[in-house]
Amino acid sequence: MKTISTDKSHGGTQGVYVSRSDACGCDMTFAVFVPPQAAKGNCPVLWYLSGLTCTHANVMDKGEYRRLAAELGVIVICPDTSPRGEHVPDEPDNWQFGKGAGFYVDATQPPFSANYRMYSYIVDELPRLLAAEFPVDMDRQAIFGHSMGGHGAITIALKNPDRFRSCSAFAPISHPSVSGWSKPAFRKYLGADEKTWRAYDACSLIEDGHHFPELLVDQGTADSFLEDGLRPGELKQACEAAGIKLQLRMQDGYGHSYFFISTFMEDHLRWHAQRLGDRK
C-alpha cells in the first residue's frame, strides 16, 4: 500500500492510498478518513460505495462526512467504483458501463472478467488490507452508498448480513436487472442468462430469501433517475413481502447529486453510529 496524500481535517486524517488489487488486476485507489478517536483504540468502519462515473474522490470532496465521522469516532472507507488502467477494457463514451461503472459485481464474461471483480475487491480483498494497515475494529462494520453504490451497499449487506451491523443508501439502484440504466451493463458483465443477475440485484436477492433486518433509504423526489433507474417502490414491495424493515424517506425537491447526499449525510452517519455501538 502506498500513501498518495494525508490531510488533517476536522481533527482526523483524510488519506488517499493506492494498492495493487489481485481481484481487479490493477492498482486501486481508495480514501480512508480516520477520526481522532483512533489514537485511543480501533474504531468502527463505515463503507461508502459511490455511484456511476465517480472515483473515491467525489464523496471525499463533496460528501461532508468528516465532521460527523470525527464526532462519532467512525472510520469512513471510500473505494473506487471500477478497475482502472490502460489495460482495463472499457467503453470510453458510455458512462453506464466500464470504468466508473463496475456495479460491484464479479464479471463472468470476457474480456471484462479479468478486471471487473469489484464484489471480491470490496468484500474480500480490501477488508484484509484495511485490517492490516488501519486502526479498524472489523467486528463493527456498516455500509452505505449512493445510486450504483446504494445498489452495491444493499446487495453486499444482503449477502453478508453477519458482517454489517447496518446498511443505508441514498437513491439506490434498487432493481438493476430490470432498469434500462443498468440492464445493458449486467448483460455485458454477467452474460445473457438473466438468472445469474439475481445475485447482484437487491429486489431479486430479497425475493430469493436473503435478509437484512433494516434499511434506511433517502430518495429525492426531483431525482431525474427516479422512475426507470432507481425504482424505490419495487424495493419497498420486496422489503414488505420479506419482512425487512425499510425506512424509505422521499425527500421533497431533492435531486440525485451531492447537494442531496450531503444534506442527509448527518442523518445516515448518526443512524450507523447508533448501530455500530459497542464492541462485541
Add this chain to the structure above:
Amino acid sequence: MKTISTDKSHGGTQGVYVSRSDACGCDMTFAVFVPPQAAKGNCPVLWYLSGLTCTHANVMDKGEYRRLAAELGVIVICPDTSPRGEHVPDEPDNWQFGKGAGFYVDATQPPFSANYRMYSYIVDELPRLLAAEFPVDMDRQAIFGHSMGGHGAITIALKNPDRFRSCSAFAPISHPSVSGWSKPAFRKYLGADEKTWRAYDACSLIEDGHHFPELLVDQGTADSFLEDGLRPGELKQACEAAGIKLQLRMQDGYGHSYFFISTFMEDHLRWHAQRLGDRK
C-alpha cells in the same frame, strides 16, 4: 443573468448563474446559496472569495458552508477568481497569474487592464446584480475568503469598512506586494511603480491608515505556503500597530486545502452571523 443550475441542498437552494460583466469584459459565473429563511424576507449576505486556480465551484463543492448557512439564514455568494474567455489574456502555464489568479485588483497595465478588473466586479458590479435578482439585505454584508481570496476579503473590507459588518479569512495572502508568490502578478497587473500596489495589500493598507474593527484569521501550521506566500506574522504586526483587533488562530497540523477550510467553516459562519445580527 442566466441560471446555469439550481439544486436543493440543506433546505435551501444552491444556484449557479452567469452574467455579462462590463467590468471584466466577459461573461462571469458565480454561485449563490439562498437559505430557506429567504422565503420569509431578505437575508444577510456573506461573500466568499476563493484562492488561486479556483472558480466559483471549489468552495461550492468542498467548503461545507450550506448546512450552517441554512441554519443561520445567510445568503452565501461565491464569485469566480478572474475574467474568463478565449479573448482574455492569460499565461496558461502560470497558475499564479492570469485566469484563476485575478488577485481582486483593477489592473492598470495593458493588455490585462481590459479584463482583469476583479475589484470593480466584486465591489461595484456584482452587488448591483445581486440586489436586483436575489432576496438580499444589502445593509447586512460580511466577507471572507481563502488564500488569494483572504487577501481579497481583507483588502476589500479595509477599503469599504462601512459596507461590511465583519471580515475573516482562511490562510490569507497578507502581504502580497512582498511575497514571491504574488509580486510578479502585481507587477504585471499594476506596473513597476510599487507604490500603486499598496492599494491592494492588507499590510500596506493598514499602514496607510485604512481600518477595520476586527478580523478573524485561521492559519494551518502545516501550510506549505505559510512563510513566503502568506505571512500572517506581518498582518499581526500591522494590526497591532494600528489597533485592529486580529484574532489569529494557528491551527496545528492543518494544510492549505479545503480539508482545512471545511474544518473551520462553521466557526467562521457563526462568527459572521453573530455580527450580521439584526437589520438596521
